[in-house]
Amino acid sequence: MEKQSITLTVNGRNIEFLAQPRKLLSDALREDCGLTGTHVGCEHGVCGACTVLVDGRPVRSCLTYAIQMEGHEISTIESVAEGGTLSPLQQALHELHGLQCGFCTPGIVMTFEAFLKEHPQPSEEQIRDALSGNLCRCTGYQNIVDAIQLAARRMREQRVEPAPAAAAGGTPGAAARPVSVGAEAS
Amino acid sequence: MKPAAFSYLRPVSVGDALRQLADGGPEAKVIAGGQSLGPMMNMRLARPAQLIDLNDLTELASIRESGDCLRVGALTRHHQLAESALVRRHCPLLGQAAQTIGHYAIRQRGTIGGSLAHADPAAQLPLVALTLGARVHLRSVTRERTVDAARFFVSAMTTTLAADELIEFIEFPKAQPGESAAYRMFNRRHGDYAIIAAATTVTVSGGKVAGLRLGLGGATPVPQSLQALANAACGRRPDDDWIHDLARGAADQLQVEEDHRVSVEYRRELTRTVVTRALGHALAQLKA
Numbered sequence: 001m002e003k004q005s006i007t008l009t010v011n012g013r014n015i016e017f018l019a020q021p022r023k024l025l026s027d028a029l030r031e032d033c034g035l036t037g038t039h040v041g042c043e044h045g046v047c048g049a050c051t052v053l054v055d056g057r058p059v060r061s062c063l064t065y066a067i068q069m070e071g072h073e074i075s076t077i078e079s080v081a082e083g084g085t086l087s088p089l090q091q092a093l094h095e096l097h098g099l100q101c102g103f104c105t106p107g108i109v110m111t112f113e114a115f116l117k118e119h120p121q122p123s124e125e126q127i128r129d130a131l132s133g134n135l136c137r138c139t140g141y142q143n144i145v146d147a148i149q150l151a152a153r154r155m156r157e158q159r160v161e162p163a164p165a166a167a168a169g170g171t172p173g174a175a176a177r178p179v180s181v182g183a184e185a186s
Numbered sequence: 187m188k189p190a191a192f193s194y195l196r197p198v199s200v201g202d203a204l205r206q207l208a209d210g211g212p213e214a215k216v217i218a219g220g221q222s223l224g225p226m227m228n229m230r231l232a233r234p235a236q237l238i239d240l241n242d243l244t245e246l247a248s249i250r251e252s253g254d255c256l257r258v259g260a261l262t263r264h265h266q267l268a269e270s271a272l273v274r275r276h277c278p279l280l281g282q283a284a285q286t287i288g289h290y291a292i293r294q295r296g297t298i299g300g301s302l303a304h305a306d307p308a309a310q311l312p313l314v315a316l317t318l319g320a321r322v323h324l325r326s327v328t329r330e331r332t333v334d335a336a337r338f339f340v341s342a343m344t345t346t347l348a349a350d351e352l353i354e355f356i357e358f359p360k361a362q363p364g365e366s367a368a369y370r371m372f373n374r375r376h377g378d379y380a381i382i383a384a385a386t387t388v389t390v391s392g393g394k395v396a397g398l399r400l401g402l403g404g405a406t407p408v409p410q411s412l413q414a415l416a417n418a419a420c421g422r423r424p425d426d427d428w429i430h431d432l433a434r435g436a437a438d439q440l441q442v443e444e445d446h447r448v449s450v451e452y453r454r455e456l457t458r459t460v461v462t463r464a465l466g467h468a469l470a471q472l473k474a
Contacts, residue, residue: 021193022191024188051291062228068239068241129376133288
């Protein structure tokens with residue numbers, strides 16, 4: 001099969017390369033776009049490590065062909081930290097030991113960047129349901145769940161910043177500390 | 187694991203897609219969400235020479251009312267089904283079942299047409315379609331036809347869909363006023379296919395069961411409707427004894443097949459459990 005020209009819009013940038021139609025999006029991101037933050041695990045949609053956003057929705061890049069993604073907006077883990085500042089979710093994962101080896105982390109971050117936009121106040125059950133699509137073999141998930149809850153709380157508080165007294169955690173300064181997360185999880 | 191080489195077509199209308207499918211012959215395959223076909227191609231269990239990508243056919247992605255039916259386009263994603271207010275109001279069984287398919291990212295992409303065409307024996311949507319008596323609308327270049335769900339599924343991973351046909355939309359009967367629905371499954375890991383699943387709808391009038399549907403999936407090559415059993419259970423008071431009798435009857439009737447992972451006895455026991463849970467949940471919603 002002849003290679004053909006494919007143009008992807010990744011993290012707001014157009015990238016053109018030659019590839020066969022069978023080229024997986026996961027491989028195109030890593031090999032043709034130079035974006036190796038998207039990890040490749042099981043290559044059949046089970047582990048979630050390769051999850052990226054397509055038009056804002058989480059998608060397994062190993063179950064998608066690059067050629068299908070022409071005309072769509074792809075976001076990868078490289079777009080999440082703005083100017084080197086971690087997103088609230090990345091910061092919370094860092095603080096609460098929500099990662100160890102880090103292989104699954106990009107997929108988890110991309111899944112929950114979308115999930116938290118859709119569910120600003122998620123229950124633990126909702127978080128665990130969504131997290132079931134991302135396999136982690138290091139942390140045992142508890143700290144990841146805690147970090148997602150902390151990130152959700154901080155993002156809610158950021159949204160009501162004009163009236164910080166109304167926020168449950170008190171002042172924005174106080175909200176930056178990861179306090180009593182375990183209690184919230186139970 | 188990489189798929190074998192294929193050529194790629196991206197039609198912009200249903201008419202285009204049907205012509206390409208007819209021209210492509212048996213080596214052509216349509217792809218929608220790709221959440222089942224993708225893994226099969228990566229593992230080279232499927233090696234279509236040509237893929238016809240349906241994802242631009244937004245005309246197939248709508249949910250709308252059509253008389254006493256809810257008309258669901260084949261390209262409707264599972265996540266759309268789970269979140270749709272129309273589905274919640276008129277076909278709650280469909281929304282509940284869609285919410286349990288795979289994982290969050292899988293549901294963003296997987297489609298109802300894909301799930302029905304793939305016809306996995308343990309999948310949610312074939313069971314719901316069969317239990318509710320949905321009608322599947324098929325189209326090719328030369329003809330259109332409507333097939334009842336009971337005739338659409340032929341065997342495991344096999345349907346009446348011809349090589350040149352597409353599923354265009356599926357019609358589900360709207361829930362009756364006061365109808366309650368429940369889908370319950372058992373699996374070993376969250377997001378896996380069901381070892382056994384039960385789908386039910388119940389209406390109660392004057393303290394007695396006025397209408398009941400019951401279907402089971404996961405145990406046999408195609409989902410089973412236990413409509414005779416369900417009809418016989420109407421007219422009684424829906425108390426714990428009623429649930430117990432029905433769950434036992436369903437487990438006894440299940441034409442269960444031997445499986446190297448799940449013994450017949452274990453699956454019958456699980457059947458009693460999921461039927462009990464489904465009926466209990468549906469009745470609790472009526473009381474709420």
